[in-house]
Amino acid sequence: MNEQRKDILDMLAEGKLTAVEAEQLIAALERGQPPAASVETRPKAKAKYLRVQVDAVENGEPGRVNVRVPLQLLRAGVKLAALIPPQALGKATIELNKSGVPFDLTQLKPEQLEALIEHLDEVTVEVDQADAKVRVFCE
Amino acid sequence: MPQLVTVRVKRPTGRLIRIWVPLLPVAPVLLPVLVLAALVAAVAGAVYRVRVLTALGTGWRVFSALRGTQIDVEQGRTAVLVSIR
Numbered sequence: 001m002n003e004q005r006k007d008i009l010d011m012l013a014e015g016k017l018t019a020v021e022a023e024q025l026i027a028a029l030e031r032g033q034p035p036a037a038s039v040e041t042r043p044k045a046k047a048k049y050l051r052v053q054v055d056a057v058e059n060g061e062p063g064r065v066n067v068r069v070p071l072q073l074l075r076a077g078v079k080l081a082a083l084i085p086p087q088a089l090g091k092a093t094i095e096l097n098k099s100g101v102p103f104d105l106t107q108l109k110p111e112q113l114e115a116l117i118e119h120l121d122e123v124t125v126e127v128d129q130a131d132a133k134v135r136v137f138c139e
Numbered sequence: 140m141p142q143l144v145t146v147r148v149k150r151p152t153g154r155l156i157r158i159w160v161p162l163l164p165v166a167p168v169l170l171p172v173l174v175l176a177a178l179v180a181a182v183a184g185a186v187y188r189v190r191v192l193t194a195l196g197t198g199w200r201v202f203s204a205l206r207g208t209q210i211d212v213e214q215g216r217t218a219v220l221v222s223i224r
Binding site: 048049058061062063064065066067068069070072073075076077079080083085088 | 187188190193197198201205208212
């Protein structure tokens with residue numbers, strides 16, 4: 001939001017302007033701006049899906065995996081994971097440590113996972129190898 | 140809530156199999172199985188001290204969120220596609 005628009009909205013909030021006047025001022029402001037500027041200020045559409053794309057060549061044959069998972073499903077999954085009893089999480093943590101993954105699942109809070117999913121749309125992972133290409137992104 | 144599950148299988152011979160499963164008409168057929176599953180979940184919840192109603196509610200949320208899921212795997216001349224709409 002630019003400064004002038006913010007001033008108009010502030011004046012509207014303070015009662016110095018009526019809604020009609022504020023609308024007219026904003027319209028006049030928009031007319032005075034180049035169209036490209038208004039496009040830039042438009043918020044980016046929120047991502048809905050997590051995409052995993054794998055292109056690989058195995059035994060000389062090309063293979064492709066394309067998975068699309070709704071982010072809503074991940075959020076629901078986090079809620080489901082929150083129901084796992086602490087004893088089970090403790091056992092899983094022990095097994096992870098045995099396998100060489102020092103990760104304590106009992107310290108992982110559902111809020112942290114939710115925050116991770118919220119910011120997932122900003123993440124893009126790309127792995128390029130001679131015989132395989134992996135891409136993880138949100139759309 | 141998901142309405143339709145589409146499964147498409149392409150065999151190495153080139154034969155294509157497509158299956159459409161409309162979930163709403165199938166739901167009454169699966170109802171006895173679902174009731175049984177809910178009972179098993181209730182017993183398991185009691186044993187492992189998990190709130191059964193919360194678990195069932197979350198399970199329903201997961202099911203509802205399945206809409207839009209698509210899994211497409213292709214290897215050589217074989218391909219499998221599962222799409223939930």
